[in-house]
Amino acid sequence: MSLLRVENLSKEFGGVHAVEDLSFGIKASTIHSIIGPNGAGKTTLFNLISGLYTPTSGRILLAEEDVVGLAPYALAARGLSRTFQNLQIFFNMTALENVMVGLHLHVDRRFWPTLLRLGGIARKEELARQRAAELMRFVGLASYLDADASSMPYGALKRLEIARALASKPKILLLDEPAAGLNAAETEAIDGLIRKTAETGVTVVLVEHDMRLVMGVSDQILVLDNGRKLGEGAAAEVRSNPAVIQAYLGAASLGGTDVAR
Amino acid sequence: MTSRLMTPRGGGLLALAILIAATPLILPNAFYFDVAVRAGINAIVCVGLNLLIGYAGQISLGHAGFLGLGAYGSAVLTATYGWPPLLAMTLAAAVVGVLAFAVARPVLRLKGHYLAMATLGLGVIISIVVNNEAAITGGPDGMTVPPLDLAGWTIDSEAVWYWLVGLALWVAVWLALNIIHSPVGRALRSVHGSEVAAEVSGVDTARYKTLVFVISAVLASLAGSLSAHYGGFITPSDVSFFRSIELVTMVVLGGMASTFGAVVGAVILTILPQVLTWFADYEHMIFGLILMLTMIFMPKGLVPSLTVLFRIRLGARGGSAPT
Numbered sequence: 001m002s003l004l005r006v007e008n009l010s011k012e013f014g015g016v017h018a019v020e021d022l023s024f025g026i027k028a029s030t031i032h033s034i035i036g037p038n039g040a041g042k043t044t045l046f047n048l049i050s051g052l053y054t055p056t057s058g059r060i061l062l063a064e065e066d067v068v069g070l071a072p073y074a075l076a077a078r079g080l081s082r083t084f085q086n087l088q089i090f091f092n093m094t095a096l097e098n099v100m101v102g103l104h105l106h107v108d109r110r111f112w113p114t115l116l117r118l119g120g121i122a123r124k125e126e127l128a129r130q131r132a133a134e135l136m137r138f139v140g141l142a143s144y145l146d147a148d149a150s151s152m153p154y155g156a157l158k159r160l161e162i163a164r165a166l167a168s169k170p171k172i173l174l175l176d177e178p179a180a181g182l183n184a185a186e187t188e189a190i191d192g193l194i195r196k197t198a199e200t201g202v203t204v205v206l207v208e209h210d211m212r213l214v215m216g217v218s219d220q221i222l223v224l225d226n227g228r229k230l231g232e233g234a235a236a237e238v239r240s241n242p243a244v245i246q247a248y249l250g251a252a253s254l255g256g257t258d259v260a261r
Numbered sequence: 262m263t264s265r266l267m268t269p270r271g272g273g274l275l276a277l278a279i280l281i282a283a284t285p286l287i288l289p290n291a292f293y294f295d296v297a298v299r300a301g302i303n304a305i306v307c308v309g310l311n312l313l314i315g316y317a318g319q320i321s322l323g324h325a326g327f328l329g330l331g332a333y334g335s336a337v338l339t340a341t342y343g344w345p346p347l348l349a350m351t352l353a354a355a356v357v358g359v360l361a362f363a364v365a366r367p368v369l370r371l372k373g374h375y376l377a378m379a380t381l382g383l384g385v386i387i388s389i390v391v392n393n394e395a396a397i398t399g400g401p402d403g404m405t406v407p408p409l410d411l412a413g414w415t416i417d418s419e420a421v422w423y424w425l426v427g428l429a430l431w432v433a434v435w436l437a438l439n440i441i442h443s444p445v446g447r448a449l450r451s452v453h454g455s456e457v458a459a460e461v462s463g464v465d466t467a468r469y470k471t472l473v474f475v476i477s478a479v480l481a482s483l484a485g486s487l488s489a490h491y492g493g494f495i496t497p498s499d500v501s502f503f504r505s506i507e508l509v510t511m512v513v514l515g516g517m518a519s520t521f522g523a524v525v526g527a528v529i530l531t532i533l534p535q536v537l538t539w540f541a542d543y544e545h546m547i548f549g550l551i552l553m554l555t556m557i558f559m560p561k562g563l564v565p566s567l568t569v570l571f572r573i574r575l576g577a578r579g580g581s582a583p584t
């Protein structure tokens with residue numbers, strides 16, 4: 001049974017078929033990568049799955065429930081979370097507060113007790129703070145606990161988004177190019193973080209150009225080109241798929257880094 | 262307990278209480294009490310408006326409309342229909358709350374300039390209605406409003422008004438801080454920071470924008486009612502577009518996303534036109550200039566900028582805890 005299933009999904013932007021008649025499934029507790037050249041439709045696919053875009057046609061099933069038309073926050077409540085290729089950080093907050101927003105669905109947010117500061121709101125805030133700090137340590141941001149998000153370097157912000165996404169306790173986590181713009185050591189750390197996250201039982205869907213990272217961590221890989229599926233399978237299968245090699249990778253050998261950039 | 266007073270929240274509330282309590286000691290006469298009461302009423306509006314503009318990042322150029330509805334609602338219900346002022350205030354605030362709720366979804370779907378224009382339009386419509394419905398509102402001539410009375414006790418001295426408004430302001434600040442230092446407040450700030458990130462984090466952004474719009478409108482309405490009963494006379498200028506700009510300028514000058522900043526901004530910009538007589542002649546121009554200069558040279562506003570300066574002086578680091 002697939003935790004996430006996409007059936008005949010299409011998204012058109014005024015004539016541009018960003019995603020076209022795409023079908024695939026993602027099994028629970030796996031790491032599933034989606035690769036493809038720039039403009040292949042990977043981010044659009046994430047935007048469709050996370051409810052930011054409405055499909056032109058097709059179905060998206062999360063735990064066998066059709067979730068097309070649900071708002072992103074409703075999808076978050078059903079266990080779907082994500083990060084962004086172009087950072088979406090709350091720059092008006094501290095790093096810790098960014099992660100605390102991720103806890104939104106799991107904290108007391110009733111209006112009247114909040115307004116009158118009743119019902120142990122202050123104590124619950126302290127617990128939320130501790131939980132957020134824990135998550136920051138989990139992603140390797142222990143040194144940024146008190147930092148303003150606006151003062152943090154790019155690499156740390158990438159991880160901050162992951163911590164925030166994890167805070168919502170997702171069943172399935174979509175990562176859109178988490179290693180883009182990172183150096184080798186930072187990419188290594190992201191690699192470890194993805195594995196650690198998957199070990200906690202979270203299903204990870206990874207969009208990434210770094211082939212070493214993708215080939216190393218993925219249980220399953222889906223290759224997109226021009227919004228369509230070009231191939232799918234385990235790393236070894238994808239690596240030897242002639243259509244994939246020809247259309248997407250050209251002459252470059254697989255297993256190197258950054259071939260798709 | 263002492264540690265709680267050292268936090269920006271506890272310390273700020275205590276400082277505000279002391280300031281409110283001590284100010285009468287330096288107010289030489291009734292004229293200054295009058296200025297202080299007006300400053301306090303503006304501050305109440307600004308505390309609410311700051312939740313909307315400063316925290317949630319949603320501009321409104323129409324809040325004088327809500328202020329005016331509170332003022333005229335109270336005025337008409339008490340003067341024409343003989344209602345007790347407290348009941349009139351409450352009903353006016355409830356109606357304004359419902360109106361704000363009704364317009365919030367369509368209006369707050371807009372962003373940036375579009376939101377500014379839509380709220381401006383809302384304020385203008387209310388102002389036109391107040392001007393044109395002369396049979397009810399007295400039109401451009403304005404109308405007299407009976408004084409506030411609490412269970413038969415008529416409040417007519419500036420000093421008593423001072424304490425009443427001081428208490429109301431303190432409560433408004435307390436409520437605002439309660440919201441800010443909670444998941445609800447963080448949700449509001451997340452809408453400001455990144456609406457898509459807020460949504461995927463589980464924040465129903467439309468709901469929170471509506472909530473803060475209603476809160477700010479209700480506070481404006483209550484303050485409008487207070488000012489009507491206090492002043493005893495209202496005219497459509499209390500509901501004008503310029504009044505909306507004045508309120509926004511107070512929030513921006515004091516410091517967006519700073520509750521105490523909103524209070525400081527309101528106090529400064531209420532006092533200035535009263536003590537500098539030449540100010541009144543060029544009021545519109547000067548408010549515009551202050552708004553412009555603040556945006557250019559001190560976009561964070563007075564209180565946040567001074568806080569940063571103070572921290573640097575002390576050598577303290579980090580943390581943008583909302584005040």
Ligand SMILES: Nc1ncnc2c1ncn2[C@@H]1O[C@H](COP(=O)(O)OP(=O)(O)O)[C@@H](O)[C@H]1O
Binds near residue numbers: 013038039040041043
């Ligand atoms: N909001 C949008 N409006 C119009 N076209 C879009 C939009 N988002 C994506 N596209 C187009 O859809 C195609 C796929 O883009 P994208 O999903 O960002 O690809 P990828 O993430 O694989 O690089 C591109 O041709 C892009 O220009």
Ligand SMILES: [Mg+2]
Binds near residue numbers: 044
């Ligand atoms: Mg992309």
